[in-house]
Every structure is written in C-alpha cells, then in structure tokens.
Amino acid sequence: MTTTRGIAQSINSLFPGGVPVRLSAYDGSVSGDAESPYGIRLLTPQGLSYLLTAPGDLGLARAYVSGDLELEGVHPGDPYPLMDLVLDRTNFSLPRPAELLGLVRNLGLGTFRPPAPPPQEHLPAWRHKVEGLRRVSIGALLWGRHSKDRDADAIHHHYDVSNAFYEHVLGPSMTYTCAVFPTEDATLEEAQANKYDLICRKLDLQPGQRLLDLGCGWGGMVRHAAQHYGVKALGVTLSEQQALWAQQAIKEEGLDDLAEVRFSDYRNVAEGGFDAVSSIGLTEHIGVANYPSYFGFIHGKLKDTGRLLNHCITRPENTSRASAGKFIDRYVFPDGELTGSGTIVTAVENAGLEVQHHENIRVHYAKTLTGWNENLVDNWDACVAEVGLGTAKVWGLYMAGSRLGFERNHIQLHHVLATKTAKGVSGYPLRPAFGV
Structure with a gap:
C-alpha cells in the first residue's frame, strides 16, 4: 500500500538535511522546522513546478518572483535573515527512478512540466542563439557572448530599470x-x-x-x-x-x-x-x-x-x-x-x-x-x-x-x-x- 505524503513533506525530503525553516504548501501540509520564525509558503501548483523543474536557487527565485511562493517573517526588500539560514542548502537533485516514481504519484506528472519563466527573467545564452536570431545582429552571432550588441542588451536589462x-x-x-x-x-x-x-x-x-x-x-x-x-x-x-x-x-x-x-x-x-x-x-x-x-x-x-x-x-x-x-x-x-x-x-x-x-x-x-x-x-x-x-x-x-x-x-x-x-x-x- 502506497502512503501519500503532503506536498511540503515531499519537497522537504528532497533537500539534504531538510529545510531549516518552516515549509508549508497550498494543500495544507507543513514540514521543515516548525519552530522557526521564518517560513517558505508554496502557494500554487505552478510554484511547485518551478521548484521541481529548476532545482536550486533558480527554481526558488522563479516561484518567489512570480508570486507563487512567499517568504514569511522577513520584508521582501531584505530577506537576509531567512536567506542566512537556507544559503547553501537550496540545491537538490531529483531522486533515483524508484523514488521519482513515488514523487510522481504524490505530486502528479503535470508538476514536472516546466512553466514559462517570469517576465523579469533574461534569456540564457543558448536561448539567445536559438530564439533571438531575428533580433541579434550577424556580428553578435559571430562574436558570441560579448559582442557589442549583446553587451548592450545585457546592460540595458540591468541598468536601464529606472x-x-x-x-x-x-x-x-x-x-x-x-x-x-x-x-x-x-x-x-x-x-x-x-x-x-x-x-x-x-x-x-x-x-x-x-x-x-x-x-x-x-x-x-x-x-x-x-x-x-x-x-x-x-x-x-x-x-x-x-x-x-x-x-x-x-x-x-x-x-x-x-x-x-x-x-x-x-x-x-x-x-x-x-x-x-x-x-x-x-x-x-x-x-x-x-x-x-x-x-x-x-x-x-x-x-x-x-x-x-x-x-x-x-x-x-x-x-x-x-x-x-x-x-x-x-x-x-x-x-x-x-x-x-x-x-x-x-x-x-x-x-x-x-x-x-x-x-x-x-x-x-x-x-x-x-x-x-x-x-x-x-x-x-x-x-x-x-x-x-x-x-x-x-x-x-x-x-x-x-x-x-x-x-x-x-x-x-x-x-x-x-x-x-x-x-x-x-x-x-x-x-x-x-x-x-
């Protein structure tokens, strides 16, 4: 007989040593350190998909920036106290096939389909070349990562915010x-x-x-x-x-x-x-x-x-x-x-x-x-x-x-x-x- 675990317990089991703050999920499940003044609350299935399809800081950031995950006990302008606890403990690898099958049963196959990244995310290197052919100049394609055009695009992304x-x-x-x-x-x-x-x-x-x-x-x-x-x-x-x-x-x-x-x-x-x-x-x-x-x-x-x-x-x-x-x-x-x-x-x-x-x-x-x-x-x-x-x-x-x-x-x-x-x-x- 298969025992179904809550989402919070399933996610917590992926992190080495578990999550050192309170971890709660939209299904009502809670895991991690229940006594911590800080918490991570997973609000939506999309947030879960972000975590599972980009393990580590990228998936957490995507879920947080998109509003699918909240940090509790800290101000969003300075989440330092919570990050001080979880730094270096956010990366995990998906488990062996047998354990992965258990996750799929608990969480559903759809959660392993990558959602579109939040609009604040800049294209990574390989997508620059594949998806940006129509807007990248021939010079950028020839000179690669640090052509004048591509450097200008990168600087614009970061420094021309406001x-x-x-x-x-x-x-x-x-x-x-x-x-x-x-x-x-x-x-x-x-x-x-x-x-x-x-x-x-x-x-x-x-x-x-x-x-x-x-x-x-x-x-x-x-x-x-x-x-x-x-x-x-x-x-x-x-x-x-x-x-x-x-x-x-x-x-x-x-x-x-x-x-x-x-x-x-x-x-x-x-x-x-x-x-x-x-x-x-x-x-x-x-x-x-x-x-x-x-x-x-x-x-x-x-x-x-x-x-x-x-x-x-x-x-x-x-x-x-x-x-x-x-x-x-x-x-x-x-x-x-x-x-x-x-x-x-x-x-x-x-x-x-x-x-x-x-x-x-x-x-x-x-x-x-x-x-x-x-x-x-x-x-x-x-x-x-x-x-x-x-x-x-x-x-x-x-x-x-x-x-x-x-x-x-x-x-x-x-x-x-x-x-x-x-x-x-x-x-x-x-x-x-x-x-x-």
Whole structure:
C-alpha cells in the first residue's frame, strides 16, 4: 500500500538535511522546522513546478518572483535573515527512478512540466542563439557572448530599470559599486565618497591630467575626480539612462568644462594618451576570454607611467567556472562572469602593465549591500510603484544573497593598481602615497 505524503513533506525530503525553516504548501501540509520564525509558503501548483523543474536557487527565485511562493517573517526588500539560514542548502537533485516514481504519484506528472519563466527573467545564452536570431545582429552571432550588441542588451536589462528606482536604492551618491568605509559607523554616503577619493589617490590624479573611466555608471567617479582633483575626465557607459542622468548632474554641478559622460561602448573611445584609467565594476561584464583584449585596450589608451585602477568582484580562487550563477545570470547580471583576482592580475601583466598594488575589500561590500537593502525597505512602496513588485523582489533577493556571499567569502572585491611602465620607469613612488 502506497502512503501519500503532503506536498511540503515531499519537497522537504528532497533537500539534504531538510529545510531549516518552516515549509508549508497550498494543500495544507507543513514540514521543515516548525519552530522557526521564518517560513517558505508554496502557494500554487505552478510554484511547485518551478521548484521541481529548476532545482536550486533558480527554481526558488522563479516561484518567489512570480508570486507563487512567499517568504514569511522577513520584508521582501531584505530577506537576509531567512536567506542566512537556507544559503547553501537550496540545491537538490531529483531522486533515483524508484523514488521519482513515488514523487510522481504524490505530486502528479503535470508538476514536472516546466512553466514559462517570469517576465523579469533574461534569456540564457543558448536561448539567445536559438530564439533571438531575428533580433541579434550577424556580428553578435559571430562574436558570441560579448559582442557589442549583446553587451548592450545585457546592460540595458540591468541598468536601464529606472533612474528613480536606483535613486531610492543607492541613495544620493547614485553609486552602484562597493563603498569603502573609513570607520565602522560611517554612513553609506560617506563610504562612497571615500571610495572615489581612495581611487583618485591610488591613481595619483593631479590638476590638468586626463582620466578615462570605463563603465562610468551615473558618473560618480568622473564628477568626483573633476571636482576634487581638477582632472579632465571622460566616462563611458552602455546604459543610455545612466548617461542622461550623469550628463544632467554634470551640468547642475557646473563641471561641463572638466567632465564628460558618453553613451557608448568603451571600445568606441578614439582618444588616447590618458594619464589614468579607472575601471570600477566593468570587468565583471566583459568576459574572462576578453581580458587580454580589454587590458590590451587599456594599455593602448595610457601614456607612459600612466596608471590603471581595476575594481572588480572576484571569486576566492581561480579554478571554478566563471559563471556568476543561474539566478544572477537570468535576473541580475546577464552574461556576468566572476573569476579569481589572480586571473585578473595575470591578464593585466600579460597586457604589459606592471602591477603595483593588490587589495581585497570584501567586507566593505557586505556593508554596502546592507545599506542598499535598508534603502529598499525604507522606500519599498515607491520602488514597487516604479518598477513593479516582481522586479523589486528580485532586488531584495539579489542584494541579501550577495551580502551573504561576501560575508562568507564566497565572493570578494579586489582593487588592482598597475602602471604602464616604460623602459623601467613606472612613476610609482618607493612606498604608496595613498594611505588606507
């Protein structure tokens, strides 16, 4: 005689060690840790199908973003407390055939048919090629994952969400990269200004010099360097909305004579002879296979003794596949790739640049993400009104999960400072002059 288990018990049995929070389902069944203040509630058969057809973080994210699954005991703008319990325990493999047959009897064959992903999900790599033939250019098909057209599409997906939404989440600095906190109690705004100033000091910027900022976002580095260091700064971004916002900010701050932001692929920059190049959060987007051409491009744009500061999310090792993960790839950073800082240092050196300083500021990114989650919670209604509930939930999930990744050293953030050394002359002092 076959014993029929409830949906919650069936799902809980798939996770190694069970789910460490309360798990309930639309059939009234309950499993997991009944005493936990946090819970996962499965609301619909479609949510169950998401879990079973994409085991792990992708299926959970699909069910959550679509509204087929709820997280209990946490705010959707900051699900960190619940995620702290379930991180690294969300992946499961479907059981052996005999056990799978039991699941089919309990749950029904229809639950194993994949539903359409939520509209917030970006096409994965293979579907770009199969389903996107009519809209992808010949160049994109020939050059693959990081053609200019495809990079523009990926950046548009992530950064052209809404400038108003980013203002709510990022705060007045409009800076979407890791801050550097001078003290434990420094505010997010103080830490972002400190980050820009540290980079300016690492680059040894002087009045009258020329700076190229690759992937400049809303122009924070460009404006800081122009205003506080008197350099002539050019920033480029593939996000049209970022460029428009930055151009307006430059006008309002009276920096037109020193600062410029272009809506452009960095590969289209024709000028050269720059004293410094900053790359803050762009390397994650260009693809590891393109590191040689990217750092070669930078080498060609620098004058002799010029400096590069590369600021990039990294892995704590250099052997894993460079993918950022299924959820991140589909919902946050399409085509993003993360690798170890050693791979970046090697590529910088192979491009002919001399690495002078290498620094890990991982713990600062956990604090930065905490601040962004707090901003999202504080401005939740306005954010939902701006981008919709599904997208707002994606951001809460992504930022809380990323915070945990940095806290647990699953991911890191590295600064690599290098010079274009010519005939043994680097222009770098005997000891770093930028302090901490």
